[in-house]
Each structure stands twice: as structure tokens, then as C-alpha cells.
Amino acid sequence: MKVFLTLIKKEFWHVLRDKRSLVILLGLPIVMMLLFGFALTNEVKNSEVLILDFSKDQASQTLIDRIDHSEYFSIAGNLSSEKEIVSSFRKGKSRLAIIFPQDFQNSISHEKKAQIRLVADASDPNTANIVINYASAIIRDYQNELNEEKKLPYTINLETKMLYNPQLKSAFNFVPGVMTLIMMLLGAMMTSVSIVREKETGTMEVLLVSPMKPILVVLSKAIPYLLLCFTDIILILLMAVFVLGMTIQGSLVLLLAESILFIITTLSLGLLISTIASTQQIAMFISLVALMLPSLIFSGFMFPIENMPIPLQVISNLIPTKWYYSIVRSVMVKGLGFEYVIKPTLILIAMTLAYLFIAIKKFKIRLA
């Protein structure tokens, strides 16, 4: 036990004295949160809109005002012909143009129907969709108000409710994603690299020629990284709540407990990598390419798993990040209790035990 404590103390020295790595370890989650929170966002805010108004009457003016006052749009200018739309889109500033035909108000009041054309720059299809949806919603609202005054014989009132995330904030999606990726990156990569470093610098050679069980060396590495990863989780949650204004719906204790479980999963993966890799570069390469990429693709964070072909959906079940991501979303976003995350929790535990088993099995008590 004394030996183990000494080993852990030594690992802390390694971690704390390597200032550059420490900055990365603690800075990475902050940078990722800020990036996803403010720079890499799917939300559309203050998107520039062009107006081509051939009627210039009260009805069109009311709608234009509403669009301008919504937080999604701001009017960038009035055009005088349709040709200008294309040239404005080419300059790349505006993504949406709204065209009101002549006699807009007249058509509404006399013919009881009018047309509005929305032209969107679909070179980025996702954004074009979002912008069109927002604009349609505003126009639909206006139409409903008009209908209130004159009762129509048949109407279906659509009432949509966005459960768990009424404002469609992207934070609800990316905070669990960032947590998953950071744990995967730090847990697996840092541990495997630091174990392989002992092999590479030859210190493992000296440690092996000692009466100590060498698996202790490896296990002792897990402790500082467990603490570091946990600190990162806390950092991410603090930023989610205080910087991005997110609330944690479910039990914080449950969330943290599940996070510790996942950290242990990634640490065991790191151990496993270290038994395969002979140099720090190989360890880093395996962690990045063989772990990060599938984690990114199959966690459900970037691409919905339901949309993938069946074989890929099956593969996704083997990726631990998928299960942790679903746990975090259930607990943090949906506010579900432990009984709803038992299945993914058990799967994570099973995966961890399997990784550990293989890692210890493969661990060599000699050099080759």
C-alpha cells in the first residue's frame, strides 16, 4: 500500500510539473465550451433579411416590422427588383429575401388569400431550413391573428411544444457532447501516453526489475487523471449553468456518479491502448483516430444514430460514448432518474470490466 501511495504521489508530480499539459487539460474544456456555445452554433440569430415589397401597404408593413423585431432576423435593406436578390446573396451577407406581391392587403381582405414568397440561400441547407422555418412561423402567427377576427369554418390549430428544450437551445445538445468528448480524449489519451512514456524513456525497464507488481505502476496512473477528468466535468457543468444559462434538470449526484463511471471506462481504455502501443506517438494516434473519430460519429452528438443504416446502428452500440451521451442527456436535459438509465449504466460497467480484464491480461511483466 505504501508503494502504491508513493506511486500515486509520483504521478501527481509528473502531472503538476508538466505545466504545458496541465494548461491543455484544464483549458481544453473551457475552450470547447466557449467554441460550441458561441462560435460553432446552429442557432440563427439576427440573420439579415432582404425585403422586396411591391405593395407597400399596411399589411406588408406590419409583417416587416414583426420580422425585424424578432430576435432571429434583422432587415438588411429594401430591394427594388428580383434581380437584386441573387446579386445580394452572392455577396453572401443575407440568407433570406421576402417578396410581397402587389396589392398584398387587398388580396387578403377581398380575395381572402394572398401570397408571400420566401427566397433562401440554400448553399447551406441547414441554415436555409432554419431561416425559412422561423420566417414561416412569424407569418403563420400573423395569419392566425387575422383569422381570429373572421371565423373560418374549418381550421386545424397546430400547437407544437418543444419538450425539454422549448427554446431549441443548442447547449442542450452540445454540453453532453463536449463532456463525452473531453472525457474520451483526456481519459484514454493522457493515461495511455503517460504509461507508454515510461516504456519509451526506459523507466519501465527499471521498475520491472523490482519486486513491485508492475500493474501497480499502471493503476497508479489512473488516479491523477481520474481527478483531473472529474475537475473538467465540474468546470463544464459550471460553465453550462453560469455562462450558457442551462439548468441541470435531473439529480446532480446521479450525473456526477455516472460521469465517474465513464471516466473509469475511458481510463481502462487508456490502459488497454498502452498495452498495445510501443511509442507515445502510436498511443496518441490510436486514441485520436481509433477512439475520437468513432466517438464523434457514433455518440449521437453530431449525427442522429436513428438516421444511420442498420449496420452502423449496430456498430454504434459498441461505442461507450453513445451510452454515456444518452445518460447525460437523460439526466441533465430530461431530468430522468436512475431507473431510466440503468440499462446504459450496466452496459458501461460491462464495457469497463471487459477493457480492464483484457488490459490486465495483456499487461506484460517483461519487456517483450
Next chain:
Amino acid sequence: MTSDMSAIKIENITKTYEKGKVLALESISLDIKRGELFGLIGPDGAGKTSLFRILTTLLLADSGKATVEAFDVVKDLWDIRKISGYMPGRFSLYQDLTIEENLNFFATVFNTTVEENYHIIKEIYVQIEPFKNRRAGKLSGGMKQKLALCCALIHEPKVLFLDEPTTGVDPVSRKEFWEMLGRLKDRGITILVSTPYMDEASRCDRIALIQKGKIMDVDTLDHILEKNYQEILGVKAANRYDLVKAINQFDNLKSCFAFGGEQHVVLNDGFKSKDEFQQFLIEKGIENLEIRVVEPDIEDVFIKLMQENSND
């Protein structure tokens, strides 16, 4: 039984790498006595490190048997790991830990404390103690070696394995290092040390000359020199290139190789044809020719044995 006297016994050890393609050790046998300071002398790639790793239980041999203090290197690895001190060829301590931290760490790993065994390392440690708070990565080569030796000695090993401890160390530190080894030997510790420096052979009780995975000879230095005595001429001239060319044209030449500032030349009938040889070179137009009689040292012997082995 003589084996009671053996600290390390190696029988027909063969080791290959890359599935038998690269031969590192070819049926090596050695018997190192308890309390002996034994030198393994050979150039880089001779197989010294492979042999060290097999003896320290780090590698498995393809075939053959080896014991350290009667413990089998395969079966009794945990016993061997308790009683051996090992210093790999490369500096293998933690560069980001200080001298003191490294020493304390290795003491704990070997289930002891620095205080308990301070008497063993005292003599060496006092030399680096003034820098005990300096990180190991910032030490000079000589200081690193002293620290590594302290770490290898801290658990009072019965057998000490030192793989090229003096490579990359300045001549003064090298001399000091060998003096320390002499004192450790006086304590009764068996020491197996390897070196590519032939001049360090004189410090050992016995030496083994190893080349391409084969042991060419094992004996005391004096015996090896005696057995392999040959009459050697040291030849020098103004233009070395012309000199070597001319020497190689001489009929009765046995061998010629560069040695420091001169060529060491062995003739088939020794000194008898020295005058004829000198006359030959002068006729070839060699200027400032100097020829002297050389007392052969271990390096000459090594080259002689190497040539004999490759002629087989």
C-alpha cells in the same frame, strides 16, 4: 560443487529477434563467481544489452538456461527482482523528479528507505547531495550516472547489472565510477558490467570479449593478453592514405588497422621481417616513416580474435 561459488550461471543462451531473423546471442555460456567484478566487453550491437535483459528477467531467451544466485531467470523472476540492481544503458530515471525524489521513489519501490540503507550509497550520494533538489533532467552525465547507481544500489542488491554505465561520461567521471565499482566489489557485491571501452577491461577481475552474439574469450585480462600475444609494429608517416595503401601491398602482411594516430601492423613472421618491411615502405616513397615496436593491448587482441572468428 563449484556452482555454489557462482553468482551468475549462463548455459547455452540463444536469443533471436524478429522471429529468428536477427541473431543477438548465439549459444552463450558464462560462469560468474560470487563477489566478482566481471566485464562484458564488445562493440555496439554485440549482444550485451540482450544478455543483460535476459539475466534481469526482462526478456526470455529462445533456448538455454541461466540462473542468478541459483534462481532461474524464467521460473523465479520475482526472487531475482528482489536481489538484483539494474542500471540500463540509457539514463532511465524520472527527469522531472529531483535527485532526492528519484532516490526516495526507488527506495520505496524496493520496499526499503533511504535512511535504512544510506550506508551503502553514502560514498556516492555525498557527491551529488548538494544538488539533491535539482531535477534529474538538469544533471550532467556523470552526476546522472551516480544518481542511477545510487538508485540501483539502494536496496542492497546481491548482484549488480550495469549496462554500459560509462558511455557518454567524461574521462574523470569514468575513472571515479570505476573506483566506486571497486569499492562495491569489496563489499561482496557481484557486479556484471558491460562497456564498449576496451581500456576499462583492466578494472575487471575477469572479462568476456563478445562480438556478434558470440563470446570470443573469457579470462583475466593478463591471461587474455598473454594467450593472444603477437608482435605488433606501430607505423606512422606524413601521408596516412599513401602509407595504408603501401602497407597493404606488402606480401607478408597479416593485418593492418588504424589505432589512434598510427597503424598497427602484424606481419606473418613477426618482427623477423621488420627490416624488409621498412625497406619496402621506403622504396614505395613513404616520407617521414616511423616504425616502433608496440606492446599489444586488449584492443589489439580484440581485433585479432575478431579476424580469427570471421575467418572460420
